[in-house]
Amino acid sequence: MTEVSVRPGSPPAAKSAGRALLLACGAGFIAFLDLSVVNIAFPAIARTYPGTAATTLTWVVSGYAVAFAAFLTPAGRFADALGRVRMFLLALAGFALTSLLCGLAPTAGWLIAGRLLQGVTAALMVPAALGLVLSVTPREKIGAAIGAWSAAGGFAAVVGPALGGGLVEAFGWRAVFFINVPVALALIVATARLALPDTRTPGRALPDPIGTAAVALGLAAVVAGVTEGQRWGWTAPATLACLLLGGLLLLGALIRSRTHHNPAIAVDLWRSRPYALANAGSFVFGAAMFAWLLAGPLFLDAIWGYSVLASAGALTIGAVAAMVTATIAGRLTTAPARRWAGVLGAALFFATLAWMSTGTFGPDPALWSAWMPAGLLGGGGLGLVVTVLGTAAASSLPPQQFAAGIGMNLTARQVGGALGVALLAAIFAAHPDQPLTAFHTLFAVCAGITVLAAVVLAIPAHAGSPEE
Incomplete structure (x- = not known):
């Protein structure tokens, strides 16, 4: 496979771009599907x-x-250094193998190890x-x-419960993992x-191994602490x-990356105001978004008594709306237009959360x-x-650092999402016998977080530019 470098002015073929997009959508679909599809299979796994x-x-x-x-x-x-096609193929093969491992897991330990991998x-x-x-x-x-x-990622999040429920009911929980194998293959x-072309940065070596390990372990520790803090206790030794440890590892990796010739963290990207703002927005909005996405099916189940399939049907409304507006936003060509969009x-998300925190969303179902x-x-x-936010981050990246920049942007959103899920758990723990009150409180808090996200989105990407 030929390795080439892509220059900013290179006119890529439309056919290659379209095909690459289809492959990326497929990969994004199965990756984000597995964030939600296992939830519905959990009771069967426990049995x-x-x-x-x-x-x-x-x-x-x-x-x-x-x-x-x-x-x-x-x-x-790694993708920028080794070649994005090569990394994509290796990762797909690994995803198929680890999914197979999960499906064949003889013990819970094997299953947990398979899920981590x-x-x-x-x-x-x-x-x-x-x-x-x-x-x-x-x-x-x-x-x-x-x-x-x-849109593909959003669709995966919505169909996850319905697809998982159907597979578990028809074939058992192991089918939730086996289904990934033929898709990945x-x-x-197709790839x-x-x-x-296996695009990569010419002459770029692998990133600093010590810094890379510190970043991965640091992020893992922080996300684990935030995710499990409510269950362990926020002042428990394991959480603290x-x-x-995660904070210290990340700080060490950041300091090391500032002077290393091939840093684990591309700190130079953060000097770009548009990129920094996009990541800040992704982090803040991710907290409200993930909490809302998780609260939706919980509300339909706990308050309105919907079945899994009925919940999936109700959640499809938001998914379709998101797919439509994502397509519209993707067609905007100027930075000011995207910023105000x-x-x-x-504002629309805030209005929704504020409305859902009121008595309109009470104990009686009100689908229509x-x-x-x-x-x-x-x-x-x-x-x-x-x-x-995704377009703002991508548009501010140099071509030779596309994968690295996108990886950090997605990390910001995922870490923000972990905080949002922890917030949901904390609010429900504070109202153990009042689930409706807990939902209303959660929606109100997420509305406040969305206001902060709107402020970040409204900041001009280029200081001193009135057109921005």
């Missing part, structure tokens, strides 16, 4: 391993999320895929590509047949140790009068914000 403590089994769910968030940043650096391979796959897309996509069409990819075959999206309009507003706002 398979009755001798394993429930607190240990929760790592079947959280282990994937922790590993995924931890390795996104170093994964981008599956999260690592998913993290290696996503930045490589997006970096490949951006390297063969004209600058003026990057927004459209990010919009399509965001199909993507490998190999397309013979896309994770947060302190992002602010509009945050409440849930549908809220889903349209919230999903539409989410699609605008996610696409605008």
